[in-house]
Amino acid sequence: MSEHNYPTGQQGWAGGQPQRDRPLPGEASVSGWSAYPPPGQGSHPTSVTGPGGPQVQTSRAFTARPRTRLTFLIGAFIGLVLGGGGVGLGWFATTAGLFASTAGQADADAACAALARTASLDLTKDLAGYIRWGSAVGMAQAAAEANPQYRALHDAISRPADIVADTFSTEGPEFADAVAKAREACGH
Known part of the structure; x- marks a missing residue:
């Protein structure tokens, strides 16, 4: 060595x-x-x-x-198991469970915001306004589905759109009264 x-x-x-x-x-x-x-x-x-x-x-x-x-x-x-449980809890909390009234409130707020931005429902003068009003009707319907207390809001917002769909006119006291009631339901 x-x-x-x-x-x-x-x-x-x-x-x-x-x-x-x-x-x-x-x-x-x-x-x-x-x-x-x-x-x-x-x-x-x-x-x-x-x-x-x-x-x-x-x-x-x-x-x-x-x-x-x-x-x-x-x-x-x-x-x-933990990951699936977390996803399931989040899904439950945001759909039909814990935050249902909050989701209805958010949809109602969105419907009223779209209504506030709409000046006219006349198809010949403002097609974007008519589409926006239709979106407000859809959001009010979603709010009513999430929370039944918004059913009156949905009915008030959808009435002017129904009148235009039936008569193709935005003239007359019935239409003016329906628009005023829809804006009043939103607090405008």
């Missing part, structure tokens, strides 16, 4: 693994197998002496338990 305890030739090798006579500087002194256990023999106890410390029996080979497929499957299952 050389002065650094590096193996040379066949000397100092056992079973293809390096062997050292003494520890390298800073290493604990090891009696028995100094670097590796012989191949095929697994772990075996070895006594170790640290710098100025007592001798302790220890096992040379320590292998951590490998993660199993079962661990992965359990984790994936828990993740799917």
